[in-house]
Amino acid sequence: MTSRFLLFTQYRYKSYQLGVKQLLEHVQQFGLIVIFLFYTAMPGLVMLSFLWLGKVVQFNGQVMGSVFHGWSLLVLQTGLLLTMRSSILGMSFRVFQRSIADKLTRLAVDFFLLLLTHAPLWLSFILLVNMSVVQLSQAKHFIAFITLQLILGVVTLYRPKTVVILLVLSFAMIALPFMVWVCVTLILCGLSSRLHIETKNMNSIEVPSLKSAYGIWAVWCLKHKLKIIWRLLATIILVLVFQFMQVQRPDLNEVLAPLGTSLYFFVWLTLVFSSRDVLKCNQYYWRSIELLKPLKRSFFVLHALVLVFTWFVAVVQFAWPIVLWFWMFGIPVLLYLAWGSARRLALGWCCMLVVSYFI
Amino acid sequence: MIIIRNLTKSFGRATVFSNFNLTLSEAKVCLQAPNGRGKSTLFAIISGLDPHYAGEVKLNELANNRHNFIALASDSLTFPDFLSAKQVLQLTQAKWLCDWPFELIDVFGFELFLETNVAALSSGNHKKLQLINAMMRKTDTLILDEPSAALDAGSVAALLSWIDSYQGQLIISSHEPDLFLEKGFILQSLDSKND
16 A cells, blocks of 8 residues: 555656656746846845745734735745646646545645645745744744645645635735725625526626637637736736835836836736647647638737736836836837747847846 | 649658659548658648648649638647637638538537537547538538547448538548448558659
């Protein structure tokens, strides 16, 4: 029994390694360039993570601030785990796994691989271990936060949509004034019976028209809501983080502007990788109905519009610095590079970031 | 009639066809070649869906826009996994202004799977979707790559019955050609020097 368990664990670990390796191949070049650019700051970045966790630990009467920092960390961990989910669970081989191991064994190995991947949990745990008993007694909520990290991690594996909905709802709870929230809750309660009745019909909601290429992309977006929602959440967090930094150090606005814009862009440029497969993998079908060219055109138009909107958010936030025009004109180049490969995009993105500090 | 002259096709460094020549003149042809020889690649080129090749491919003296006159059912023609089977057929119907394939859906027993996402279709149903998608266009030339693979017995019978009624040029590939030889197909090797 034990040897079977070990064999299954070994198999799952190898499958996990392979999944991670394939994932890293996509970001290898990007990761190397980031390390090359920021290698001197790497220890600082690790320390920054601990400082961020420290914000969760410190209540200091600023409850909302602490809660918001905690929420942001949970969003980031969800993003990480959603990316790694396929490798952790060995999604492509779930049926095969069922045929060779019982449910308990599968769950145990899933949990083991989750712990192996859950870097944010390690950081929290390291911080927890280094806290004194007195500190711990003053920050009991930190233990609750770690428990939440673990529970949300498990839920992300098996019910990713639930986690995203929970995060969106909790953001609404944090962001909206209390009374507004109460009103919304009351209205929702009032409508709940109706919503419950109509839930079954949700799946049969008329999908957007397929008569145009844009309609097809609308269907794609509906089917890949999660990919859009987590990017929206990530963008909101980044905007708030940079806003916080602007308040703390207004003199660094010129430095923060290119970095912030580049990160906002990066979040949305990664959407190109998953959406381009619609064209690249099904090109014969699209060509057979003469939709390949319109779809390609609309693909670039839609991605450019998203980036222009993101750029607009950045210029408003950073008060129109001239250097951001460089990023505006760089949008077509970045899209072209992202269409080619992740490596090209990583190289182009890093070059643009470096050049923007020389302007 | 399909004429291929000096076809060269490569994937990176791997050359699949080099100065390849072939003429397909029979009304019903079953192309024979071992796995990996390039049948599906050739079908995509003939049907005008893969423009990345060197050489000359003609359908009845027509070199361009062959996809207007040839319909292809092949595993290489993958459907977008975020669409339902019905949406795939609707797009084809809208483009080629053909009738909704009630009869084909019925004979293949596909009605129940119309609302299923392409990603969730079984291999047999995926094959049925490929066949319906190509057959509904009623083109004068039809290419079916391994049409009986993964199909249940009833669907194979329906396919053979449909083939009986088809009037245009039909090119297929099959590793089990006996069923089709009974329907008047001529076996032709991919590497035959028939031109």
